[in-house]
Amino acid sequence: MKLSSLLLHQLFLFISLLFPGLFPSVQSSYHDYSDALSKSILFFEGQRSGFLPQDQRIGWRANSGLSDGWMYNTDLTGGYYDAGDNVKFGFPMAFTTTMLAWSVIEFGDLMPPNELRNALVAIRWATDYLLKTVSQPNRIFVQVGDPNIDHSCWERPEDMDTARTVYAVDAPNPASDVAGETAAALAASSMAFRSVDPGYAETLIRNAVQVFQFADYFRGAYSDNSNIRDGACPFYCDFSGYQDELLWGAAWLSRASQDNSYLSYIENNGKTLGADDNINEFGWDNKHAGLNVLVSKEVLEGNMYSLQSYKASADSFVCTLIPDSSSSHIEYTPGGLIYKPGGSNLQHATTISFLLLVYANYLDRTSQPVDCGNVMVAPSSLRMQAKKQVDYILGDNPSGLSYMVGYSNYFPQRIHHRGSSLPSVKDHPELIACKEGSIYFNSTNPNPNVLVGAIVGGPGEDDVYGDDRVDFRKSEPTTYINAPFVGVLAYFAANPNPI
Numbered sequence: 001m002k003l004s005s006l007l008l009h010q011l012f013l014f015i016s017l018l019f020p021g022l023f024p025s026v027q028s029s030y031h032d033y034s035d036a037l038s039k040s041i042l043f044f045e046g047q048r049s050g051f052l053p054q055d056q057r058i059g060w061r062a063n064s065g066l067s068d069g070w071m072y073n074t075d076l077t078g079g080y081y082d083a084g085d086n087v088k089f090g091f092p093m094a095f096t097t098t099m100l101a102w103s104v105i106e107f108g109d110l111m112p113p114n115e116l117r118n119a120l121v122a123i124r125w126a127t128d129y130l131l132k133t134v135s136q137p138n139r140i141f142v143q144v145g146d147p148n149i150d151h152s153c154w155e156r157p158e159d160m161d162t163a164r165t166v167y168a169v170d171a172p173n174p175a176s177d178v179a180g181e182t183a184a185a186l187a188a189s190s191m192a193f194r195s196v197d198p199g200y201a202e203t204l205i206r207n208a209v210q211v212f213q214f215a216d217y218f219r220g221a222y223s224d225n226s227n228i229r230d231g232a233c234p235f236y237c238d239f240s241g242y243q244d245e246l247l248w249g250a251a252w253l254s255r256a257s258q259d260n261s262y263l264s265y266i267e268n269n270g271k272t273l274g275a276d277d278n279i280n281e282f283g284w285d286n287k288h289a290g291l292n293v294l295v296s297k298e299v300l301e302g303n304m305y306s307l308q309s310y311k312a313s314a315d316s317f318v319c320t321l322i323p324d325s326s327s328s329h330i331e332y333t334p335g336g337l338i339y340k341p342g343g344s345n346l347q348h349a350t351t352i353s354f355l356l357l358v359y360a361n362y363l364d365r366t367s368q369p370v371d372c373g374n375v376m377v378a379p380s381s382l383r384m385q386a387k388k389q390v391d392y393i394l395g396d397n398p399s400g401l402s403y404m405v406g407y408s409n410y411f412p413q414r415i416h417h418r419g420s421s422l423p424s425v426k427d428h429p430e431l432i433a434c435k436e437g438s439i440y441f442n443s444t445n446p447n448p449n450v451l452v453g454a455i456v457g458g459p460g461e462d463d464v465y466g467d468d469r470v471d472f473r474k475s476e477p478t479t480y481i482n483a484p485f486v487g488v489l490a491y492f493a494a495n496p497n498p499i
Contacts, residue, residue, distance in 0.1 A: 031394045033496060036407050037115055037489035043405075043453030043482050044100075044122040046419065049088060049157065050078035050129075060424035060449040064157035068144045071166045074136070076144050079129030082236075083478040084417035086157045087145035090133060091222070091236045092284040094181040096479040097126040098252070099354070101188035103487025106358050108192065110494035119486060120192060127189045127204060130182055134211045138171035142178045142222050147235050154418055154437030158425045161434065167231050174220025177238045180245030181287075183212035187249070187256035205256055212249045219246075240286040243273035248287040251294050266295060267306050279313040280320050280330075282351045284480050289317045290351070293359045300366045314359060319372035321352065321385060326374045335398045335463040336388055343473030346393060346403060346458035347481045353386040354484035357491050360386075383498040390488055393455065398463045405477070406452035413446035414469040416476035420451040421469060441469060455481045 046058045049065040068088070069076030080096065082089045100123045108116050133141040146165040153162055169175040186208035193201040221238035223229055229237075247266055254262035270276075275291070282289035295310035319325045321338075331339045340348045360379035363370065370377040395402040395410070402408040405415060415421070422432060422440050427448070432440075447469075454477035459465040469475055492498070 031391060031396075031492075031496075033390075033489050033493035034112070036394060036404060037111070037486065037493050038118075039404060039406055039453035040455070040482050040486050040489055041115060041118045041122055041453065043451065043455075043477070044080065044125065044479065046451045046454070047080040047082075047479055048078075048125060049081055049086075058452070060426060061419060062158045062425045064160060065144070065164065068164050069132075069141075069166060071164075072141075072168065074132070074141075076129070076132055076141055076166065078125065078132070079144075080126060080479050081157065082480075084415070084420075084472065084476045085145075085147065085150050086155075086160055086162070086418060087147045087150050087235075088129075088143065089147075089232070089236045090130075090140075090142040091178050091181060091232070091238070092478070092480050093126060094130060094178065094185040095284040096483045097123060097130060097185035098181065098188050099351075099480065099483035100126070100486060101185065101192045102358075103354070103484065103490065104192040105188065106361065107487045107490035107494075111490045115490075120196065122486075123189050123192055124200075127186060130185055131203070131207055134179075134182060134207055134214075138214065139168055140175050140179050140182070140211065140214060141166060141168050142175060142228065143167035143231055146231060148230070153434035154422070154441040155432055155434055156419050156422050156425065156437075158419075159431050159433070165231065167228050169222055169225055169228065171214065172218050173225050174218045174242070175222035175225075176215045176219050176242035177245045178222045179211050179215035180242065180249035183208045183215060183249035184245070184252040186211065187252040191256050205253075208249075208253060208256070212253055215242075215249060216246055236284070238285065240281070241274065244277075244287040244291060247273050247275060248291050248294075251291055255294070255297075263298065263304065263307075266310075270309065275310065276313060280317050282355060283347055289314070289355060292317060293355050293362070296359065297362050300362050300368065315370050315372075318356070318359060318370050318377065318382065321356070322372055322375065322377055322381065324375050325372040325377070327372060331461070333459070333461055333463045335392065337392050337397065337459070337463065338389060339461045341461075344457040344476065344478060344481065345460075346455055347478065349389045349393060349458070350455070350481055350483075350485040350488065353389045353488050356382040356386040357488060380499050383495075386488065387492065387498060390485075390492060393458075393485075397459070399459070399465055401465060403456050403458050403465075405454040405456070406450055412456050412465070412467050412475060414444070414467050414475065415447060415451060415454060415456055416469050416472040417447070417451055417454070420447040420449045420454075422448075424449055443469075451477065453482065455485060457481070 186204045190201040190204035223232040223237040250262045250265045292314035296314045298304040299311040319327045360382040402411040
């Protein structure tokens with residue numbers, strides 16, 4: 001029986017992962033991190049809502065959602081669809097924006113000039129929309145689109161005929177989580193734009209201050225409002241509480257504005273807002289690990305010893321990731337991927353890799369290792385941990401599959417994404433109505449439109465990935481999987497063999 005080259009490739013990788021010493025060259029396998037960086041940013045153009053510009057590079061997309069906001073007689077066009085559907089969820093979009101901006105703040109100087117420009121364009125597509133969501137006093141728009149109706153259809157965003165319901169929170173009703181994350185996004189983005197567009201940066205920080213006041217004054221979770229719950233849940237409910245977003249928003253405002261009152265806020269409210277809780281999580285819902293790493297910069301570089309507890313939590317988080325540490329308890333797949341249950345697992349791999357690189361940089365500036373009790377962990381070890389995750393995602397895994405669409409010659413073909421899986425409006429200009437798209441959803445054919453740069457949810461705890469459009473937990477890309485990976489890839493493109 002003749003084995004295909006693909007099967008041989010998979011067999012080679014499987015053996016090399018089982019027996020690392022057998023093929024030494026595999027351990028230093030080559031990845032084109034610069035190519036992956038370009039594609040990770042390009043992905044966001046495929047997620048755009050609104051009126052697309054002439055320099056739109058993903059050509060199978062077209063204008064969509066042009067009437068968004070009409071229910072409130074306001075303009076809510078623009079922004080990003082969060083994943084493979086046609087809904088604009090404010091909570092994960094704001095987190096995506098924060099992570100894109102943080103990527104530029106920490107690693108933008110390592111990016112080629114054209115990719116830095118593309119990254120800033122990706123940020124601004126989000127911040128222009130977020131500014132619209134906070135443009136009315138004592139009100140924040142948190143979502144556009146009814147997900148229950150949207151998810152019952154399989155149609156292109158350009159064909160949308162589902163209800164574009166607008167979800168708004170008016171004072172004194174609370175939205176501390178979305179408002180706090182929006183404040184973080186606008187504050188971080190103001191730093192990203194400060195040197196290239198100071199006027200826009202000033203607009204962003206001014207609005208960040210105002211929306212944080214809304215978040216802090218009217219405390220509570222946005223998904224606890226009766227008019228929001230059915231639209232936000234179970235998709236982007238606030239499961240972990242709103243308190244972390246208040247600290248997160250204040251931390252970013254402190255860094256962006258240099259206003260010491262925000263540092264005082266973090267110091268004085270840490271205990272009451274649960275700064276010591278859930279320290280090993282970081283994602284669109286739970287900000288604790290990211291908060292601790294961010295605030296640690298003040299401790300390490302500014303000698304802010306009153307915030308030492310945040311650094312202690314950041315150290316504790318790092319120690320859970322180190323296999324040799326006595327406090328290690330993060331689960332890994334047999335192939336070496338960080339694994340947490342719940343679906344869309346690669347969101348954990350990309351966010352944690354990002355935090356490892358950022359924290360390594362902060363520690364390096366003060367020549368400090370992390371004390372994990374039975375082992376001292378140097379910044380170089382953190383970088384190597386991150387690199388293992390990145391290389392796994394790009395193809396060094398038991399399947400030999402790149403989980404980034406369009407990177408390498410072997411990547412997912414049937415991603416859970418409406419626009420990618422349906423014929424483009426350029427190839428099929430006639431309307432494809434709500435239920436007419438079902439044949440494309442159920443088809444076993446590869447998607448006709450390649451969403452270059454999209455990172456899918458990823459394999460299960462056994463490293464198995466079935467490339468099945470129906471299995472959205474594994475095959476659906478999201479903006480918040482990609483956003484931190486932009487910074488991670490910028491680092492490795494400039495430092496392919498870190499020390």
